[in-house]
Amino acid sequence: MTASTIVPVILSGGSGTRLWPMSRPERPKQFLPLTADETMLQLTARRAVGERYGAPIVVANAAHVGQVQDQLATIGITPAAVILEPAGRNTAPAIALAALAAPHPESALLVMPSDHVIADVDAFHAAIAAALPLVGEGWLVTFGIAPDAPETGYGWIQTGEPIAPGVHRVARFVEKPPLDRAEAMLAAGGHAWNGGIFLFRADMYLGALAAHAPEMLHATQTAMRQAQVEGICHYPDADAFAASPSDSIDYAVMEKADRVAVVPVAMGWSDVGSWDALHAISETDPSGNAHRAQGGEVIALETTNCLVRSDGVRVAMVGVSDLVVVASGNDVLILPRGRSQEIKKLIEAMKESAPKA
Known part of the structure; x- marks a missing residue:
């Protein structure tokens, strides 16, 4: 594997309570076959296979280790690492654990929630290809979902000036808006839903944490340094990880970093949130x-x-x-x-x- 290989990072720590009673803490929605014969986790892993991609890093709840390994083995995918969080601390620390486990500091990490739907995988791959040159230059890239409704349940992204074909600087991130503001953004254009999918180099993400969330970086570094390792399974030190602030990647990094870009894409995306x-x-x-x-x-x-x-x-x-x-x-x-x-x-x-x- 080379530093130019894209390393999928699959975030599988969610509890999926909004799809009760099928989704439960012991078997949340990413482990269920909700939209196809394969589970959400399996479909996510399949989106990033092939010559360009390396073996995935999966970040999951320690209670789900058996389900992660069994479901990926069923479709012939062996993770490079399964990092098992001793507790949930939101997405920014989870991604930090994966970045610290990356095979190269300059590895491009494709961060994907394990429980989303992408119907048009070709469009997703085209968006990744558009983002890669900027990622190589050190930009942090997010993928903005082309909106088709004044959705109040998602964060939004206002797209700024174009910086490469299909890629824009992020003008600003918008919190989950009230309906009137969502309607105005949809009508104005130049806005996208924040789908929580990212592409950036491991070292650039860790550098952004050093600048904007140093306590989080220190806690996750200590947790991984003191982790128990059993084959591909990494168990970060519980006390060290508990010292990390609990924060999303958007709050901890993306809203504060300087070189943040967005690739707007229509790819049949849904977070299957209800x-x-x-x-x-x-x-x-x-x-x-x-x-x-x-x-x-x-x-x-x-x-x-x-x-x-x-x-x-x-x-x-x-x-x-x-x-x-x-x-x-x-x-x-x-x-x-x-x-x-x-x-x-x-x-x-x-x-x-x-x-x-």
């Missing part, structure tokens, strides 16, 4: 229903515009519309379409009603 989002990207029958049984059975008569999932029990529906119905294990979720973001309320209510130990 059951409604999954319905929006799923194939539907002539009645608008998206149903998929993974070990269960779904029967829908005179039913329209519903999302139905089961991994065990039979779900039978007659004469209903615009529902989300998900059956997993001993739990069944039923709610109107358009309200799946309220699952957080359900989970809090279930915690409050649980028997006290």
